[in-house]
Amino acid sequence: MPLVPGSSPIIPGIAYACSLYIVLIMTVMCLIMYSRQRKKAYLYMVFAFLFIIAYEGMNIHYLSKGNTLSSSTLWSTRLQVFSFLLLNTSVYLLYKKITKRGYALLGFMLLLFLVPLFLTNYTPLNITSGQLFYLNIYQGIVIIVGLCLITPRIGQPIKYIIGSVISLIGVILSIIFLYADHINATLNTIHLLLPLLYYTVIFIILFQRIVEQMQSIYRSSITDGLTNLYNRRFFMKQVKRYVDQGLKVSVIFCDIDNFKKLNDTQGHARADQVLKQVADIIDEEVSGVGLSGRYGGEELVAALVDKRAKVNIIAENIRSRVEQESIVTISVGHSSLRKNVSVDELVSQADQAMYRSKTTGKNKVSPFHLPSSRKETTRQKEASAEL
Incomplete structure (x- = not known):
């Protein structure tokens, strides 16, 4: 002035x-x-x-x-x-x-x-x-x-x-x-x-x-640039932090069915659009009770930390909404933290449960169960290796 x-x-x-x-x-x-x-x-x-x-x-x-x-x-x-x-x-x-x-x-x-x-x-x-x-x-x-x-x-x-x-x-x-x-x-x-x-x-x-x-x-x-979900590194870091705090953590592992075919038939742009749509559904379902992330490719994950959240119900809600609101379906697996289980093992368990959904018909939700025999343990390890 x-x-x-x-x-x-x-x-x-x-x-x-x-x-x-x-x-x-x-x-x-x-x-x-x-x-x-x-x-x-x-x-x-x-x-x-x-x-x-x-x-x-x-x-x-x-x-x-x-x-x-x-x-x-x-x-x-x-x-x-x-x-x-x-x-x-x-x-x-x-x-x-x-x-x-x-x-x-x-x-x-x-x-x-x-x-x-x-x-x-x-x-x-x-x-x-x-x-x-x-x-x-x-x-x-x-x-x-x-x-x-x-x-x-x-x-x-x-x-x-x-x-x-x-x-x-x-x-x-x-x-x-x-x-x-x-x-x-x-x-x-x-x-x-x-x-x-x-x-x-x-x-x-x-x-x-x-x-x-x-x-x-x-x-x-x-975050992941396409889906706007947390990237794999940050997601794992946050889940580890929740575990260290003594929270009851559950992980939901989702994989879009026949995603490669969608890419080949309708193009990458359309596939990316669908992937983002599925990511939005997962993010909406876990909002307020946990966090969601992109694990890699068409694999999306979520971690629940709210004691009131029922992992099986939320997992089914995600599967149902994806089927009704998009042109694809997803195979879902989930696992809850048990004693002496690391973060990597927890996510791997949810991954194995997802693989069970994928190999037994797709478009379904499967919980993780501890293997009851050495044969079952070997089969799950082989399944995890294939993924």
């Missing part, structure tokens, strides 16, 4: 110092994120923050010299308005890529910003007050354009609107103070604190977006 004449040096000094501190923190955050992701939004923000640091530094220097309008106030305002344009652009880039039409609009806005530099020999832009007035009007235009074009396209519209309103109030007060004979002390204090409030809002927007991106990166590292 442009510096207002007639203000006490204490309040603006505190406001400028706090603003610099917040901007420096955001600059470091953006540099770290850009070094990791190479996202243009963070680079744009760094440039915007550097301009902000420059004009806030000019304001602090100017404050120590006196508080009247001069050419130094004009240059600090130019830096402030240009950084405001860059900052709005970078907020948009946090969520979207700029199209050719967007770059054309940005170029037009830059030309508007440069107009006073080419018209310094003409009134009213040949005097400081006239150029300050133009810059304030220009910033108001940037705010309106941002509200119309940026707000509906980003993930934090309410915060962006709040920041825009704060900026708009600052623009209005700057214009009033520019030509007012007397400045109200309360309004002057509010005006000086508005940039600090605006940077705080930008900090919240930036911080939340970084958190969202970190969560997205983490989520992609533990």
Whole structure:
């Protein structure tokens, strides 16, 4: 915001110092994120923050010299308005890529910003007050354009609107103070604190977006890209954690019947669609009582940890829904944790039970039973090896 004449040096000094501190923190955050992701939004923000640091530094220097309008106030305002344009652009880039039409609009806005530099020999832009007035009007235009074009396209519209309103109030007060004979002390204090409030809002927007991106990166590292279920590694890790906590864990192992034939006859796209549909059914059935994952290929698994959950009922619900809601059927096996059984053995038991369903007619649910003879043990080991 442009510096207002007639203000006490204490309040603006505190406001400028706090603003610099917040901007420096955001600059470091953006540099770290850009070094990791190479996202243009963070680079744009760094440039915007550097301009902000420059004009806030000019304001602090100017404050120590006196508080009247001069050419130094004009240059600090130019830096402030240009950084405001860059900052709005970078907020948009946090969520979207700029199209050719967007770059054309940005170029037009830059030309508007440069107009006073080419018209310094003409009134009213040949005097400081006239150029300050133009810059304030220009910033108001940037705010309106941002509200119309940026707000509906980003993930934090309410915060962006709040920041825009704060900026708009600052623009209005700057214009009033520019030509007012007397400045109200309360309004002057509010005006000086508005940039600090605006940077705080930008900090919240930036911080939340970084958190969202970190969560997205983490989520992609533990989930399967096609089904959006947990991947095998994370699923096994979570089941082990449940076992270590002493929870009663049951595992359901599902395999889509005749999936290779579906791939060969209807294509991979159709097969992927079916696989995702089956995964959604499994995820819905175990939601709230456990977690689901993709074990590999067309093999999908679920782990139940809720004592109230009946593994046989949920397994049958999954099988029944897949048969009714999709074009395929599934063979299902399940096993519950017993004493001295490891996580790998638990999953293997559910796998063996699924194989029994697969080899005895498909489209059925089979529980795991401990082998009653050496012959049965050998058969299950061979079946597991074949899978």
